Amino acid sequence: MKLLIKGMVCNRCIYMLSEEFQKLGMEIAAIRLGEVILKNTGNIVMEEQVIRNMLNKNGFDLLYDKHQKTVDQIKDAVEKGIQEQLHTGESVKFSTWISNELHRDYSSLSALFSSSEGCTLERFIISRKIEKVKDLLSNTDQSLSETANMLGYSSPAHLSNQLKKHTGFTSSYYKRMRHNKTPHIENQIIADNRS
Template identity: 40%
Template sequence: MDFYIKNMVCDRCKMVVRQTFEDLGLSPDSVELGEVKLSLEPEPAQVNKIAEKLQSYGFELLDDKKNQIVEKIKNAVRELVHQHPDSLKKITSSVFIAEKVGKDYKYLSGLFSESEGTTIEQFLIEQKIERVKELLAYDELNLSQIADQLYYSSVQHLSTQFKKVTGLTPSSFKENRDKKRKTIDSI
């Protein structure tokens, strides 16, 4: 049986979800971002406990097929930006997402827009800007290196997009001591 879970965005999330299932006496075959596979089907009471426990950690069981696909799209975008930014140079984001989700990109794009009220492209931009904020906060790379790492055509392109999304220039953001960043799952 497969469970689809909203708000799983990192390896720590996978550890928490795995532990949640194990605490309830269920041994997952695999735990990936947004998905848990079990070989045995749990009792309805166990499913309710899983949902309750996951919710206490900020996760949500998804039972609707469309919501499951939307969550897969989000996880693919997060993976592309935060774990495999080098893929941005090799293939288009639409090809990456379609391959990860296993569906036609045109269908995915329409479903995502209908469900989220924004486009996959805008979601990708927001994820890239959050990654830029993270890299600026680390203060290990200059803006040119960050633009190159996230496959922006130029520093100017990155700066323009950054200002459009945040209302600040990258240098203003860097000077701001608060460095207000959003959690990945809140985007």
């Protein structure tokens, strides 16, 4: 995510904002006067408010280039599309979904997104779906097949291949994460009750 920041005038500003973003747990891909590029983030709307509060507290503010609002709307539409798939269990064709949400031609939105974000819109959609898959596999009892159906994958094998390609891990790795969490939580509860 690229942020244009009003009030960055010297190297001290760069250093201070690097520290502040680190305190927020956000990784910076690049920073220079007037601009911060963050690595992939989670909830865009929530994070924007947190970032704005931090910037205002330190005497800075966000600037928007003319395309950033549209890029943010595209990201929100992707998140809504994923939630729609999870809620209805029906596959969402993202090109149509995004075009309908923003009332604009998909190819121009895709081109704008790519030039602004440095990655294709298709890759962004895949990465957001993969994040949701990881969450579902490691935090719920859903099978890979159920997850694939909920997120509109053509087959569990397709999802499995995509997960391995983008994360380097198989679905069984994320399932083990869920099982490894449970004893830790139970052990912590037992230890807390003994105190």
